[in-house]
Amino acid sequence: MVGLLVVSHSAKAAEGIRDIAAEMGSAAAPVAAVGGDPEGGIGTDATAIGEALAALDADEVVVLVDLGSAVMNADLAIEGSDKTAVVADAPVLEGTVEATVAATSPKATLESVREAAERARETSKR
């Protein structure tokens, strides 16, 4: 099963994006959210991302991120993780929605879900 992890500088943003995406998916695509720096402020934290990755009920995980340090801390967390995980190069909200839909397909693979997330870069607002 392919799961999704939303990483934002804000825990609230990450949780909100997860909630929006979860409406599109089902229990077949677990989506977790993590955000905030080690003191709970705005930022990202490799340790917290690693813990969220470990807690996610999926062996393969596509990670959706917002700004710069989210990418680096997600990379660090993945390096230290037992799971197969990739960071998608995608807008975090649209990418998470696209990826959640793709992850609910019975044929979903890590690559197909990542590609779905990255297709969101092309999505027009109108």
Add this chain to the structure above:
Amino acid sequence: MAADTDHGAAVVAAVARVADRIADERAYLTDLDSAIGDADHGANLDRGFRAAVEQVDALDDPTPEEAVQTVGTALISEVGGAAGPLYGGGLMRAAGQLSDGITAESTVAFAEAYLDSVRDRGDARVGQKTMVDALVPAVHTYKKSIEEDDLDPLAALAKAVDACRRGVAFTVPIRAEKGRASYLGWRSVGHPDPGATSTLFLAEELLAAAAAALDREVPTDLDATAPAPPGADGDRDGDPDRDGAATADAADTADEGGS
């Protein structure tokens, strides 16, 4: 091994010195970061280095490699933001180069491994207004001073710090292409990069720590020949003491930085 133990103690002393400096500069770094970033660089690094000091102090006769690993881990877990993975990841990657102790050769390898890690993780090259602009001239100057100019390590380190200072000055007039500052576009021009600046503080304290460990004065008779660059002449950040003189090293190494 007695030599390793001494080298480990030297690393621990250097960490304490860096932590004190970062604590002193905390407000300044945060001010820089409030101009072009998210205003937490000083606070984040201070928190990280305070944790690093606590953790290395708790080690029993660490080797240099162990001490540096411990600092890297502490920074990753405490700093967050971009500085955590950049500084912490860099130290963790480079620590192994000190497995046989601190020598001219091992410190060159350490500096290069650290630079590679920062460049890879940040996906940054010279000219984008990042810590790479300070690191590249520093590391290349250190390597050249040791391997080609045959300087002793302390003199080489002093030259590297000088190059690092000019690298910071180089970040003032350019536009950020990475990190939070890149969203500001041209508004990022006129401010030194916070990461380059904290990198300089670390380099300065490493130099002071090395001089103390060797019981020597910090060399001041540097043969600084690089010309002053246009646009990096001074009072852009309102503090002439912090301004460097030239960017030649950074410019010279720009091609390598992009490789």
